Amino acid sequence: AIDDYPPLAKFSGDFGILEFKEGGVLPVTLRNLEPRVAGQQLVVEVKEGVPGQVRRITDDDGEIIQWLERVRKAGQIRGEWVKPAGSKDDPDVWREDTGSESVFGKTDRTTSITVPKPLGEKAFEVIGIPLTQPGFYVVELSSPKLGASLLGDNRTRYVATSALVTNLGVHFKWGREGSLVWATTLDKAEPVVGAQVRISDACNGKLLWQGDTGPDGTVRPPAKVIGKPHGGQECVQGSPAPLFVSARLGEDLGFTVSSWNKGIQPGDFNLNVGDYTGPEIAHTVFDRPLYRAGETVSMKHFLRRHTLEGFALPGDFQAAFLELTHSGSDQTFRFPVTLDGRGMVEFSSIIPRDARLGVYQVALTDAKQTRRFESGMFHVEQFRLPTMKAVIQPPAESLIKPEQVSLDLALSYLSGGGAAQAPVKLRTLVKPRFIQVKGYEDYSFSAETIREGIASENESIDAWSQPPRKPAEILPLVLDGQGVARTTLKNLPASDQPQDLIVEMEYQDANGELEAVTRRIPLWPSALNLGIRTDGWVASRDQVRFRVVALDLAGKPVASQPVDVRLFERKTFSWRKRLIGGFYAYDNRSQVTRLESACLGKT
The missing domain is CATH 2.60.40.3580 (Immunoglobulin-like)
Structure with a gap:
């Protein structure tokens, strides 16, 4: 047997705002209650006026504040542990008292209301209580049947809320x-x-x-x-x-x-906001953000105060110490400083040889260290400065379905002169390229190869999830006496989609480290980029609305360009099949059919 759903009387919250111009209807959810639920309402902001005239709003906001608090407390969970009736040895049981008392007192002037249940007492339905006049309302429903379910005895259960009907x-x-x-x-x-x-x-x-x-x-x-x-x-x-x-x-x-x-x-x-820590703001300007142990760190600190006009001097705050805190160990170095009349202070110090590596936070504090303003950070690391510079230079013109590409390679010393006879390694890889043009973000420029017929789910994988069109290749080269070389990459794969030719040149720097420089070279299927934008993600069977834009490879519109749009229909069929052991799996097939309709025009 299946039992009935428990009784329910629920407002959406302790307080809500209802638009007066939309009717001022207060929703309440009811289920398995009496055919007609009794209730009361209190109108706080208006009082009876002269017959035939509109009601007048009172001037007492304090009364509204009190009723908001009374309604909030009326819905709070409360109860007590009591001894069960007729037994002193049994453990205490919880007596639920939430909603056992009315939010209204005996002296409160209220208007009785009755909320009907058109679909019957057991139906689960949302009923609207009409609040036809603007103002602040307190509404309460009472139900003995709800009390018998939630309170466990013959007490009446009260459910109250408040609402502001306004425009x-x-x-x-x-x-x-x-x-x-x-x-x-x-x-x-x-x-x-x-x-x-x-x-x-x-x-x-x-x-x-x-x-x-x-x-x-x-x-x-x-x-x-x-x-x-x-x-x-x-x-x-x-x-x-x-x-x-x-x-x-x-x-x-x-x-x-x-x-x-x-x-x-x-x-x-998706708007990012920072944490507000007060009107003061501190900022530190470094000579550079990365240092090695034993080097000198130089910084200039600024302290300002936000005002309506912009920035002002910090006022009563006086920085007494500069703190440098290591982020990994919380080791702190404290130096006394004094701001000048412009709210600035300069500081320089030599980083100890045994200083911990990592990030150091910079902050200004007062003498009692009760106010602290972080102003920046710097890194202390072990590294070698590069002594050489490598360049990969592709052709200047756009590459449209090229079968081969010539590249100029150069390696030189930062102090001057080319790296003669230097050995290098050239790695190449061809991958699909995603196109997004500024000003045309809602257009799709990603071409997809469409084939008519029926294909399984595995055969219709999107091109972006496929492996690279051409596996990576490694070409060992030796530069000439000037530190330059020209090489030609042959047998590039042809595609109807934009691609990226990724070229990386690895070389041995004079400081003893292996370095590399990478260059992405776009490969285009044509001299035009066609984009399609639909008016929405759904369309009716009778009408499909879309826009087509033609851009050159620089992202500029191409006027008077003939465009031929062909339409295809894709249907996906899914069914369930039984596997060994009583398990099930789904099989999906897609059918692509070209439609007779077409669209011809010029941009």
């Missing part, structure tokens, strides 16, 4: 030197002129500042009144209180809280 979007930017409140409409994203803005303490409801938005829908509260920005999220002892920012226009109300941080994030758009 106002309130945006708050809290800055150290200045802040901004911006009010817009939700339906048209237009600035709201003349909206009354109030900023209050989000914990006790105390009004801190009020003003009206200007012609651009913004208003700038003074920094001294609302304080400096901080990361306080909750109303707990020892943590600064967030700010409650509201805007009113007529009977409409909108608000936001400075601790809300679950909206649109820079990461949603």
